[in-house]
Each structure stands twice: as structure tokens, then as C-alpha cells.
Amino acid sequence: HIARLTGLHWHTIKEIDHRRLQHLHGNFSAEGARRLVMDEFALHKGHRYATVALDAERMRVLWVGEGNSREAIRPFFEMLGEEGCQRIEAVAMDMNTAMDLEVRQQCPNAEVVYDLFHVVARFGREVVDRVRVDQANTLRAEPKARQVIKRSRWLLLRNRDNLKAEQAVKLEELLAANRPLATVYLLKTELKEIWYAPSVREGARRWK
Numbered sequence: 001h002i003a004r005l006t007g008l009h010w011h012t013i014k015e016i017d018h019r020r021l022q023h024l025h026g027n028f029s030a031e032g033a034r035r036l037v038m039d040e041f042a043l044h045k046g047h048r049y050a051t052v053a054l055d056a057e058r059m060r061v062l063w064v065g066e067g068n069s070r071e072a073i074r075p076f077f078e079m080l081g082e083e084g085c086q087r088i089e090a091v092a093m094d095m096n097t098a099m100d101l102e103v104r105q106q107c108p109n110a111e112v113v114y115d116l117f118h119v120v121a122r123f124g125r126e127v128v129d130r131v132r133v134d135q136a137n138t139l140r141a142e143p144k145a146r147q148v149i150k151r152s153r154w155l156l157l158r159n160r161d162n163l164k165a166e167q168a169v170k171l172e173e174l175l176a177a178n179r180p181l182a183t184v185y186l187l188k189t190e191l192k193e194i195w196y197a198p199s200v201r202e203g204a205r206r207w208k
Helices: 002-006 010-025 070-087 097-106 116-137 143-150 153-157 165-177 179-195 200-207
Strands: 035-043 048-055 060-066 090-093 111-114
Touching: 002 010, 035 097, 048 070, 060 070, 070 097, 090 097, 097 111, 116 143, 116 153, 116 179, 153 165, 165 179, 179 200
Parallel strands: 035 090, 090 111
Antiparallel strands: 035 048, 048 060
8 A cells, every 4th residue: 555655666665664673673682581471373374483482571572583493493592692591580382392492401490381271272182082082982882972972072172161051051961971071171170270370389289
């Protein structure tokens, strides 16, 4: 729109905007940063990724880099410097192994904190779903009951608050009829409560 309005080529407009962004945000500054948030996001419909690092206390973007490997995120820590890395107390992230390993190597004083969403999602995939499949396999002699459990994947994995009334009733019936599923579903619910603990001591108690 600006190119049409001014009669300038859109490449020229893009270059002007790039210089503006460089002037306003191009200088790296992480002074005083003690707690970080690092996350990856998809580029080009998921075929490529980029990583963003934020100051968790000021909610300010510090750095964005293309890629999500250890090599891709290492420049951030190099810019942070040895003193800056030593100052980092905690880094919140998803369960990306490369990110985890690089943070532990570069920031020896930092606690790695996995975010609630990814932990619960992984518990759902690797525990709740595994138990669901195992329970379905024990009911080979009862096709109807087996189908009920086989089709219950999304009922078990979705947040209870997002279920419609009839779905909530089906979930309650399923959990009442199958103790192993009820157990892991309850564990998934209790797992979330660790993140909402008012203190480290209470969080540890809930974990145990």
C-alpha cells in the first residue's frame, strides 16, 4: 500500500523499514536479565524454525535467531557473554532437548523450568494415551467396550473446561468404568497444580 501511495518500489520500502527496525531495535542489550524465556516458532508452514529469547521479568524480546538447534541458539549466549550467562538464574522453555542441553552448558547457575503446557501435553501423549491403548487391548473380547475406549482419546487429552456438556458426561462415565484411566487422568489434573503452587516448598509437596 505504501509503495503504491508513494510510487516507490516495494523493495525500497522494505529496506527503509529494515533500517528503521535496525535503528530502534538492532543493538543487543540484555543488561540486568536474570530470568529468561526461550521458545521456538515455525517459519514457512512448519518446515523451518526460529528461536526467540525474552527477558521474563521485563517481558522484552532480547534476541531472535533462525533455527532451533544448539548451534543455532549458541550466538545468543555468545552475545550475552560469560558474565551475563553466569547471572542467569532460570530459563523457562518447552521440552526441546537441544535448547535444554545448550542452556545447561552455557548458564551453569540457571534452573531449567519446563512450561506447563508442554509437560501436560507430553504426559497426555506418553502416559494417558499409552494407558488408553493398553486398556483397549485388554477388551478384545468385548468389541463395544473396546471401541468406547479407543474413541476416547480427545476426551482424555483435552482440557475438561473445554468439553461440551455431553462430552463431559461421557468422560465421567468412562472414568467411572475404568480405574486405570481414572488414575492417570487424575494424575494429569494434579500435575497442573504443581505450577500453581504458592511456594517452592508447596510445589515439592505436591510433586511428592
